[in-house]
Amino acid sequence: MTGRRVVITGVGVLAPGGIGVKNFWSLLSEGRTSTREITFFDPSAFRSRVAAEADFDPWEHGLGPQEIRRMDRAAQFAVVAAREAMADSGVELSEIEPHRAGVTVGSAVGATMGLDREYRVVSDGGRLDLVDHRYAVPHLYDYFVPSSFAAEVAWAAGTEGPATVISTGCTSGLDSVGYAAELIRDGSADVVIAGATDAPISPITVACFDAIKATTPRNDDPAHASRPFDRTRNGFVLGEGAAMFVLEELGAARRRGAHLYAEIAGYASRCNAFHMTGLRPDGREMAEAIRAALDEARTDPEDVDYINAHGSGTKQNDRHETAAFKRSLGEHARRTPVSSIKSMVGHSLGAIGSIEIAASVLAMENNVVPPTANLHEPDPECDLDYVPLTARDWRTDTVLTVGSGFGGFQSAMVLARPERNPA
Amino acid sequence: MTSRAVVTGIGVVSPNGFGAEDYWAATCGGKSGIDRVTRFDPSRYPARLAGEVSGFSAQDHLPSRLIPQTDRMTQLALVGADHALADAGVSTGDLPEFGMGVVTASSCGGFEFGQGELRNLWSKGGQYVSAYQSFAWFYAVNTGQISIRHGMRGPSGVLVSDQAGGLDAIAQARRLIRKGSDLILSGGVDASICPWGWVAQLAGGRLSTSEQPDRAYLPFDTDAAGHVPGEGGALLIIEGAEAARRRGVTRVYGEIGGYGATFDPRPGSGREPALRKAIEIALDDAELSPEEIDVVFADAAAIPELDRVEAMAITEVFGCRGVPVTAPKTMTGRLGSGAAPLDVATALLAMRSGLIPPTTNVTLAPEYDIDLVTTLPRRTPVHAAVVLARGQGGFNSAVVLRSIDWNGPKEGNEHGIR
Amino acid sequence: MASGEFTIEDLRRILHEAAGESDGADVDVGTMDTEFIDLGYESLALLETGGRIEREFGITLDDSTLFESPTPRALIEAVNARLTVREPS
Numbered sequence: 001m002t003g004r005r006v007v008i009t010g011v012g013v014l015a016p017g018g019i020g021v022k023n024f025w026s027l028l029s030e031g032r033t034s035t036r037e038i039t040f041f042d043p044s045a046f047r048s049r050v051a052a053e054a055d056f057d058p059w060e061h062g063l064g065p066q067e068i069r070r071m072d073r074a075a076q077f078a079v080v081a082a083r084e085a086m087a088d089s090g091v092e093l094s095e096i097e098p099h100r101a102g103v104t105v106g107s108a109v110g111a112t113m114g115l116d117r118e119y120r121v122v123s124d125g126g127r128l129d130l131v132d133h134r135y136a137v138p139h140l141y142d143y144f145v146p147s148s149f150a151a152e153v154a155w156a157a158g159t160e161g162p163a164t165v166i167s168t169g170c171t172s173g174l175d176s177v178g179y180a181a182e183l184i185r186d187g188s189a190d191v192v193i194a195g196a197t198d199a200p201i202s203p204i205t206v207a208c209f210d211a212i213k214a215t216t217p218r219n220d221d222p223a224h225a226s227r228p229f230d231r232t233r234n235g236f237v238l239g240e241g242a243a244m245f246v247l248e249e250l251g252a253a254r255r256r257g258a259h260l261y262a263e264i265a266g267y268a269s270r271c272n273a274f275h276m277t278g279l280r281p282d283g284r285e286m287a288e289a290i291r292a293a294l295d296e297a298r299t300d301p302e303d304v305d306y307i308n309a310h311g312s313g314t315k316q317n318d319r320h321e322t323a324a325f326k327r328s329l330g331e332h333a334r335r336t337p338v339s340s341i342k343s344m345v346g347h348s349l350g351a352i353g354s355i356e357i358a359a360s361v362l363a364m365e366n367n368v369v370p371p372t373a374n375l376h377e378p379d380p381e382c383d384l385d386y387v388p389l390t391a392r393d394w395r396t397d398t399v400l401t402v403g404s405g406f407g408g409f410q411s412a413m414v415l416a417r418p419e420r421n422p423a
Numbered sequence: 424m425t426s427r428a429v430v431t432g433i434g435v436v437s438p439n440g441f442g443a444e445d446y447w448a449a450t451c452g453g454k455s456g457i458d459r460v461t462r463f464d465p466s467r468y469p470a471r472l473a474g475e476v477s478g479f480s481a482q483d484h485l486p487s488r489l490i491p492q493t494d495r496m497t498q499l500a501l502v503g504a505d506h507a508l509a510d511a512g513v514s515t516g517d518l519p520e521f522g523m524g525v526v527t528a529s530s531c532g533g534f535e536f537g538q539g540e541l542r543n544l545w546s547k548g549g550q551y552v553s554a555y556q557s558f559a560w561f562y563a564v565n566t567g568q569i570s571i572r573h574g575m576r577g578p579s580g581v582l583v584s585d586q587a588g589g590l591d592a593i594a595q596a597r598r599l600i601r602k603g604s605d606l607i608l609s610g611g612v613d614a615s616i617c618p619w620g621w622v623a624q625l626a627g628g629r630l631s632t633s634e635q636p637d638r639a640y641l642p643f644d645t646d647a648a649g650h651v652p653g654e655g656g657a658l659l660i661i662e663g664a665e666a667a668r669r670r671g672v673t674r675v676y677g678e679i680g681g682y683g684a685t686f687d688p689r690p691g692s693g694r695e696p697a698l699r700k701a702i703e704i705a706l707d708d709a710e711l712s713p714e715e716i717d718v719v720f721a722d723a724a725a726i727p728e729l730d731r732v733e734a735m736a737i738t739e740v741f742g743c744r745g746v747p748v749t750a751p752k753t754m755t756g757r758l759g760s761g762a763a764p765l766d767v768a769t770a771l772l773a774m775r776s777g778l779i780p781p782t783t784n785v786t787l788a789p790e791y792d793i794d795l796v797t798t799l800p801r802r803t804p805v806h807a808a809v810v811l812a813r814g815q816g817g818f819n820s821a822v823v824l825r826s827i828d829w830n831g832p833k834e835g836n837e838h839g840i841r
Numbered sequence: 842m843a844s845g846e847f848t849i850e851d852l853r854r855i856l857h858e859a860a861g862e863s864d865g866a867d868v869d870v871g872t873m874d875t876e877f878i879d880l881g882y883e884s885l886a887l888l889e890t891g892g893r894i895e896r897e898f899g900i901t902l903d904d905s906t907l908f909e910s911p912t913p914r915a916l917i918e919a920v921n922a923r924l925t926v927r928e929p930s
Contacts, residue, residue, distance in 0.1 A: 146562070407566060
């Protein structure tokens with residue numbers, strides 16, 4: 001099945017400060033931020049007390065009492081975003097063979113909120129080593145193995161093709177969509193509902209990032225705490241959310257007159273095989289992933305109009321990826337706008353790669369590049385055009401979006417207008 | 424231009440055998456690794472048996488620096504990876520770093536490590552949570568740690584589809600080989616025999632409450648009443664045939680010939696379960712007819728309803744008693760994402776030996792029209808095998824393995840396939 | 842709670858608990874001025890070690906302390922400086 005091309009025909013987003021595509025794009029294009037002091041629990045004992053939380057009411061988004069009861073928050077996000085994407089795409093799954101439609105959901109940390117909460121119950125607040133099964137909720141197994149997220153989306157969509165969760169840390173959201181595109185290319189499926197979700201804002205996650213000082217301690221100014229590429233940045237801001245897409249084979253999508261947001265023209269992933277949390281400053285493996293993705297997309301570095309950066313706001317990341325862009329795109333890196341939406345919606349771990357694909361697709365749709373908020377004093381070692389503070393009108397036909405994650409994963413995806421490469 | 428994906432190395436860490444040869448001897452000899460849980464006191468729980476990798480001490484196999492930062496499942500996986508690489512004769516330093524990757528499956532991550540840190544958090548406070556928690560428990564940790572230990576920098580991945588994920592990972596390894604990677608280390612190792620993992624699995628409602636190791640896990644038996652969980656799994660070295668030739672490989676276990684994955688219709692839809700479809704897709708993908716398959720390694724849930732679905736799918740595809748069926752996992756318990764990779768390893772060893780290992784302890788229920796290999800191994804040539812795996816929620820995966828005449832008359836030509 | 846002074850024995854013990862034993866030279870009087878990275882301990886190992894020192898000795902180390910104390914001698918001095926602040930007597 002060579003020669004099959006894959007397009008995005010539907011988008012659904014659930015991000016802090018922007019539930020639904022429309023609200024999400026308003027937030028980004030206006031350069032507003034959604035980071036705030038944590039409200040989900042009392043954060044006073046923690047080093048970093050800031051997060052980008054979504055004001056999400058599952059009832060409002062059509063989930064029933066049973067669904068709300070059994071699903072972890074991250075699963076709820078995925079189902080709501082998937083429904084938006086399917087409605088947006090207009091794809092009629094009932095018209096194709098059920099086993100030709102698949103689901104892939106990325107998630108770095110699975111049902112962390114549910115696990116943290118239920119652990120407290122069965123351990124009597126951490127007192128019991130031999131935790132008590134009599135207090136366990138029946139759906140605890142679904143928290144234990146987060147493939148339940150893919151099952152929930154498949155049930156919601158009515159698909160019977162390949163279903164899985166991709167969990168490659170903070171590149172999960174890119175890798176999930178990359179995996180889904182491959183399923184369509186190699187003929188395993190014709191339609192895939194793909195994307196990623198995470199809802200990690202719970203005490204255990206906050207504590208584990210405190211322990212490695214990865215999150216920002218800028219607690220006195222939560223709204224401006226996420227400062228990628230700025231000289232004063234000192235760690236990322238934890239976020240949550242989901243983005244899901246409808247991916248289809250290009251020919252079939254054209255035949256049914258679907259709106260084509262973008263073609264997934266190239267995707268690649270590499271490992272740095274260096275350190276579980278550390279990055280080498282030279283950006284070598286990310287550069288290699290970018291080169292491979294461009295190669296698969298048959299796109300020259302000069303054709304990249306916009307780079308949606310990982311831009312987590314840690315010193316080591318911002319320098320690492322700046323080096324990777326220069327290494328892979330050469331001089332063109334200096335002429336290309338680069339921005340990090342994590343400045344506005346925080347870092348939702350496994351979900352963010354998909355949320356950033358959504359941002360990239362919307363940048364193409366609107367020919368507007370979202371800004372890097374809170375960037376007032378660029379780090380002298382980060383010397384590219386990071387689109388500070390204000391969105392920019394910019395002809396955007398081809399986007400490079402990248403991610404970098406614990407475990408050493410480095411991923412890159414090239415999104416292009418399908419019109420540019422007529423079938 | 425696509426390359427055939429061949430298996431050149433096997434690493435096994437199983438409750439009934441440490442290392443592939445030890446495991447194979449145990450499995451053919453009907454030796455079980457199931458016994459009362461020793462990793463914690465199971466008295467207070469309704470299920471008390473497990474397949475533990477007993478006598479494993481990470482200190483004997485791994486650098487001291489790795490021990491504090493790894494869950495038991497990662498320690499077992501690192502050792503399994505070492506075994507697989509040694510078995511394949513791979514020296515990773517001699518191969519192109521971006522040509523080698525790691526794709527593992529996980530089901531629940533490093534749950535025991537996670538329990539320890541949750542306990543620290545809630546009993547003592549946030550500042551007692553380990554700096555390693557941010558990755559030691561998460562699903563991607565085995566792929567990350569293996570890639571670091573061996574300098575494998577190519578395309579990699581992690582799949583979570585409960586027990587079906589072990590086959591999904593191997594299929595993804597094949598996909599990466601076809602896209603041009605030379606070598607992918609793939610499979611799965613899980614271990615969550617800790618109180619918190621136990622409670623989560625009890626909540627799943629599928630654990631056997633029997634206290635008799637030889638009566639607790641009885642798939643396809645009239646007394647089937649749930650399964651025994653276990654720990655461990657297998658890791659495989661999967662290479663492109665040309666890359667393996669270039670490396671001078673002289674022994675190949677077999678080829679990953681086909682794969683199919685489906686998801687069951689949503690509960691209450693009245694539609695047929697999708698396992699049969701997964702088998703058909705995998706056979707089509709391998710371009711083999713059902714008659715060409717010599718053995719099926721069953722998922723073997725030991726839940727009557729699920730056994731019925733599986734027996735029916737096998738019967739529909741292969742005919743009544745049309746193919747030998749086996750489930751040696753009655754000797755190990757169900758290993759989460761490690762189960763199916765171990766079955767793949769077992770199938771490849773069965774090809775090598777011409778011996779199908781048995782489904783121990785089981786008396787086939789009369790309602791199932793399958794040719795279940797029970798009690799003793801069956802001697803018969805095995806050229807092609809199907810491995811099935813299912814995950815809770817409705818995940819179905821099937822992999823087809825095929826023998827390969829690597830050193831036969833068509834030496835140097837990768838089309839020397841039987 | 843440990844005694845008033847943070848010694849090289851304390852550092853070695855906590856380092857081993859936190860991050861295991863390195864393949865290279867161990868922390869002792871002969872390697873007081875060897876950088877941790879050359880002793881086989883990278884940032885993550887030091888963060889875990891720092892957390893354990895904080896808990897055991899009841900002090901708080903500044904974020905910068907661990908990274909500005911690249912050798913055993915510098916870290917021991919930094920910890921003892923905090924201990925002195927905590928216990929003016």
